Amino acid sequence: MNSDSPVVLVVDDEAQIRRFLRAGFELDGFTVEEADNGSNAIRKATLSPPDLLIVDLGLPDMDGSEIVQRLRAWSSVPLIVLSVRSNEAEKVRLLELGADDYVVKPFGMAELLARAHAALRRRVTTSTGEPIVKSGRLTIDFGARLVTIDSERVPLTPKEYRLLQVLAQHAGNVVTHQHLLKEVWGSPHVHDIHYLRIFVRKLRQKIEVDATKPQILLTELGIGYRLAASPPAPAIGARQITET
Amino acid sequence: MLDQMRDRSELHRIGMALVLVAAMTVTMILVNQYVRPTNRSVVYLIPVIAAAVWWGVLPAVMAALAGIVAAVFFFYPPVYSFKVPQSPQLVNLALFLVVALVTGRLATAVRAQAEVARKREKEVRELYAFSRRLGTARAASDIYAAIQEHLSNLIQRKAVLFEADSAKPVDTGGRNDQWVPEQIHAEISRYAGGDGTSESGSVIDGGGGHLWLVRHVAPKTPAFGAIAIDLGGAADSGIDDVRGRIDEVLADAAATLDRLDIARVIDDARMRSETEVLREALIGSVSHELRTPLASILGSATVLCNTPTVAEDERLGALANVIRDEAERLNSDIQNLLDATRITSQSLKPLQQWVECADLINSALERRDRRLAGHVVTTDVASDLPLIYVDPVLMEQALVQILDNAAKYSTPGSTISVTARREGDEIVLSVADRGTGFTREEHDHLGERFFRGQRHLTTIPGSGLGLWIANAFVTASNGELEVTSSGTNQGSIVSVRLPVVREAILQLERAGDE
Structure with a gap:
């Protein structure tokens, strides 16, 4: 991916933040564009659409949710928001508005890069219609509706499969509780988080080495779940598939 | 007629x-x-x-x-x-x-x-009931309700009390009709504002041939508010007599209000709401002003750590790591201060939801992975635990504090074990370390804000906020924090005890249905 040098538009009013983001992204092979306020960002994004947007929420001229909404009105460009507020409800709202992921300031560059790559990959998979998503030892074949671990088939119930499918479509990025509940159980159950918890537990028992130490299906407390983009190789060797 | x-x-x-x-x-x-x-x-x-x-x-x-x-x-x-x-x-x-x-x-x-004599007896009886009510009054609202009812009984006229600041009718539990004519309201606002008012009050025509008396409840303490009393028709004789009796009743009431120190309470409440606004503003600005530069420092440090030229040079790499780690520590110190402010201003509003214990523990461990890197961390989470109903963010922060303490007060290389298990009607999340433990005296002071053990003051940096914050956050989710130690240098076990919610067990049992 680095070879075609994806363009990232960094939107932040703090020059120091833009400076280190530029260094970090350039070291990782990105081409960096900058904007110091919301209207500049929208103009730049319109004139030459970037491959990725990093948007700070405390912009002087525009509320974070406004910029997300205005961009999402016409563009599906991957978008990650930077927030100093550790307010979970705010994050959930921005994700529901169409942000692909969030990072809470202060953050490490590695964390942001991991989110950025995941968001970029989502665009590649959706545009090319890639039928297979991998997460470490886990493979999800959308075409065949087949889930395997180390090439061994994992028997899943329809709802478990649907849950995994929605997460896999956003592999590497967070998916909110509300979104998952709506996709798997339907709108009336959008607040029944305990459904999700119980199903995630069962799913983890089938796909994780140790369901209490998940490496694939990760929890974002108070926000949602995230399918690990590239989990570390398992320390334990072959595992047994839980019987259903 | x-x-x-x-x-x-x-x-x-x-x-x-x-x-x-x-x-x-x-x-x-x-x-x-x-x-x-x-x-x-x-x-x-x-x-x-x-x-x-x-x-x-x-x-x-x-x-x-x-x-x-x-x-x-x-x-x-x-x-x-x-x-x-x-x-x-x-x-x-x-x-x-x-x-x-x-x-x-x-x-x-x-x-x-x-x-x-009969009329006197009735008045005395009412006055006695009034003073008994005043005597048992625990709050200003009790007194206001008593004044309003007593005056209405005594002079058989409407009496309405108003708050000092807002000039709104005092809430007396909706027992009385609190409507007053427009002119009277204007006069009340003047009294609430405290300008150009007379000690004995003013008599105003409220329209419809009714005169109203408007005055302070207690002329010496305008904070007690104002009162409007319907004196009846202008032609009625005996207005002076009625005003005399009103003066007596209000003097009694004002004495009781004084005794209860209501003025100070009212003042305090006003001050508190003002300082709270200030505090909120301060929280906002501190969190922004301190964290914005910190975000640049931490971000730049992480970029430096990953830059090949720095990473390859051992000394430069170590320096970059120091900047990164110290910036992280500063960040969590700021977080602690903000959390402490939230607790003392009682602005903690737990948002409880169903959560997996394992998720809480993993999330807290991940947030502290660098600080715990020097220790051997073992986790043992029972796989069949019912869900718990807590604020995930507060509970994670509480665990982070407990883990911080475990890492700080035990030597690198020692084991920290994190467990989650069910004990009867409780779910217990524990962090056990092999560190310095607690002396009996230290244990007694653990619940205090800013308390730090004498023997650590110079050796281990800290603010004395950690366990205090953890305790407040755990309590906010209906849990209990329990600290045990077999003694000095025997390690310590910090446990979060949460009630098992009956519903959570039903959820597990029903989980088979799709």
Whole structure:
């Protein structure tokens, strides 16, 4: 991916933040564009659409949710928001508005890069219609509706499969509780988080080495779940598939 | 209209007096057949006195005159005629009239006194009830309700109390009608504002022929608010009397308000709401002002750590790591201060939801992975635990604090074990370390903010906020924080005890249905 040098538009009013983001992204092979306020960002994004947007929420001229909404009105460009507020409800709202992921300031560059790559990959998979998503030892074949671990088939119930499918479509990025509940159980159950918890537990028992130490299906407390983009190789060797 | 009604009832009373006289006459005629009393006119004193006691002077006079007429007609010879033949009988009648009028007058006076006494007794009883209510009042609102009701009873008029600042009617539990005319409201606002007001209050025409008295509840302490009282029609006499009684009631009430130190409480409440606004502003600005540069420092450090030229040079790499780690520590210190402010300002609003214990523990461990890197961390989470109903963010932060402490007070390389298990009706999340533990004295002070053990003051940096914050966050999710230590350098176990919610077990049982 680095070879075609994806363009990232960094939107932040703090020059120091833009400076280190530029260094970090350039070291990782990105081409960096900058904007110091919301209207500049929208103009730049319109004139030459970037491959990725990093948007700070405390912009002087525009509320974070406004910029997300205005961009999402016409563009599906991957978008990650930077927030100093550790307010979970705010994050959930921005994700529901169409942000692909969030990072809470202060953050490490590695964390942001991991989110950025995941968001970029989502665009590649959706545009090319890639039928297979991998997460470490886990493979999800959308075409065949087949889930395997180390090439061994994992028997899943329809709802478990649907849950995994929605997460896999956003592999590497967070998916909110509300979104998952709506996709798997339907709108009336959008607040029944305990459904999700119980199903995630069962799913983890089938796909994780140790369901209490998940490496694939990760929890974002108070926000949602995230399918690990590239989990570390398992320390334990072959595992047994839980019987259903 | 009122006068007509008064006339009618007076006529009614005179009629009753005459009926009494008639009844007396009939009785006398019957008695006459057996005995013959000599001075029969004296008997007519009975209806006169009765009329005087029950109905007043005029009915008594009428009864006396009717008595004379009846005596002359029925009993004085010649019987059944109005002729009064002999002078001794005339003297008798004159004497009767004088005695009847005097006794009637006396009886009326006695009656009036009895009435006054009854009214006084009622007032005293009400006043007693009022002062008893004041005596048991624990809050200003009790007193306000008592004042309002007592004044309404006492003067049979509407009385409405208003808060000092807002000039809004005081909430007395919706028991009273609190409407006042527009002009009165304007005057109340003036009193609430405290400008150009007089100590004894002002009397204002509220329209519809009603005068209203507007004054401070206590002229010396405007904070107690103002009161508007309907004094009734302008023509009514006795307004001064009513105002005198109002003054007495309010003086009593003000004394009670003083005793309860309500003024200070009211002041405090106002101050608190002002400082709270300030504090919120400060939290916002501190979190922004300190964290923005910190975000640049931390971000730049992480970029440096990953830059090949720095990473390859051992010394430069180590320096970059120092910047990164210290920036992270500073960040969590700021977080602690912000959390502490939230706790003391009681602005913690837990958002509880169903959470997996394993998720909480993993998330907290991940947030502290760099700080725990030097330790051996083992986790043991039972796989069949029911979900817990907590605020995930607060609970994670509490665990982070506990893990921080475990890492800080135990030597690198030692084991920190994190467990989650069910104990009867509780779920227990524990962090056990092999560190310095607690002395008995340290253990006693653990719940205090800013407490730090003497032996660590110079050796281990810290703010003394960690466990205090953890405790507050755990309590906010209906849990309990428990700290045990077998003694100095024997390690310690910090446990979060959370109740098992019955519903969570049902959820697990129902989980098979799709």
